[in-house]
Amino acid sequence: MKNKRALFLTGTLVTLALIVGGSQLWVFSQSRLGGFVEPLNVPELAESTLEGSVRTFDLTLQAGTTEFVSDVPIETWGINGDYLAPTLRVTDGEQIKINVANSLPEDTTLHWHGLHVPAEMDGGPHQPIEMNAIWSPHWTVSQAASTNWYHPHLHGRSEAHVKLGVVGMFIVDDAVELKLNLPRNYGVDDLPIIVHDSPIGLSSGNPLDFIGELFGSRQGDSLTLVNGQHEPYVEVSTSLLRLRLLNASIGDVFDFSFDDGRDFSIIASEGGLFDKPVVENSLLMSPGERYEIVVAFEPGETVRLNRSLLDDDNGAPADSESTLEFRAGSALQNLGALPDVMVTLPETSLDNVARTRAFDMSGVEINGLMMHMDRIDQVVHAGTQETWSVRNLDSRELHNFHVHGVSFRVLSVDGAPPAVHQRWDKDTVLIPPETTVELLVTFPEVSSGGWPFMFHCHFLRHEGRGMMGQYLVVEPDESLDPSNHMISSMAHTH
């Protein structure tokens, strides 16, 4: 059996806790354990100041505690707070700088997942922030309106740091999106929905995992949280609601749907808005992926967002669970209809493909190799396009593929065209067992200056164990042979 999460959600839980806990008792309050009685927490928008023309954000990574179960404070990490992080919001074309102070008890990094940044500012494994140090990346925002996110990426530690709570959203706005009739009132009709794991682990002494261990569920099993809460609710005051969905889990593939099976409109993937809305009634998301959806409500109704887990064994959705309840008010502000056409996107064309590369994923290796900080795996020319053919050789294990610094288009899945909502710009894609996904990758216009970008499986347990590689972007007249290049950080430290 894949997992025993359902156990945690039933009344049996209290009884189990009593048995396990003996007389010193962990008291489970139903309210803290979910049950749709707490209003959804919406991460604050990060404050910024203008230093000349540079919008500057100050982030402090810190350790703290959070009570998920009454009277049981669990160690959590967060940014400018005990848990999770404020939402960064910037506009295409502006210059930004982010001062990241590390007050955690460990070194870490902070990676801007989905942001098109110079490799040196990327916050990957080559930009560690030592304890008590401040790292101040800066760049000019240059990409379409989109929903991105940020999280630690220290080699081997991403999983732990993300699970402890260092996860935030990073929204880019632009002039095109602003003109469309879309819900965009943050926290009211435009909500960040961060779906992720609870930080609770046996090491923290939490009874939930202790019970999980006793009953044989996988180690470190945890609850599915939304914005840090288990089963919260949200009051809806408008006829349309925009949800910016992020799968920030360590290794769960979620199949999202509403409990009444209603349709919704998918309007954007990782790289930004679609040409037009795509109507679906379910949506599969692997770790790291984002989609924006718009849902319509009738006055007075209550509906829940469900998530099923994609089972490793047969790939079928299983273990369905409601994660978030929507309660529509008796009168809703009418937001009108979604636009039929949103943006004009360049058609996918293979006319300028410079070359093709193959990536075989198996176990925790890519092309038979595990990540090595000193090894450059691929070298590409600035301003070119390539097709990357990514194959999952495993017969049961799910993987996905994320590329830093770029957006890509999914050309095909096992030779067939991708689903309509997978056709546009993305940066992370699910690779099911024994499946080949072909990507059209467009590289940055400028060289990465010897700083590598990562490509990896975003199941962080795989990534942390080595399922990651590095590519350099070089000038068009430079060699594509990795042995002719050196990684800048290595040049500096040696």
Ligand code: C2O
């Ligand atoms: Cu979410 Cu390498 O990143």
Ligand code: CU
């Ligand atoms: Cu990334």
Ligand code: CU
């Ligand atoms: Cu994987």
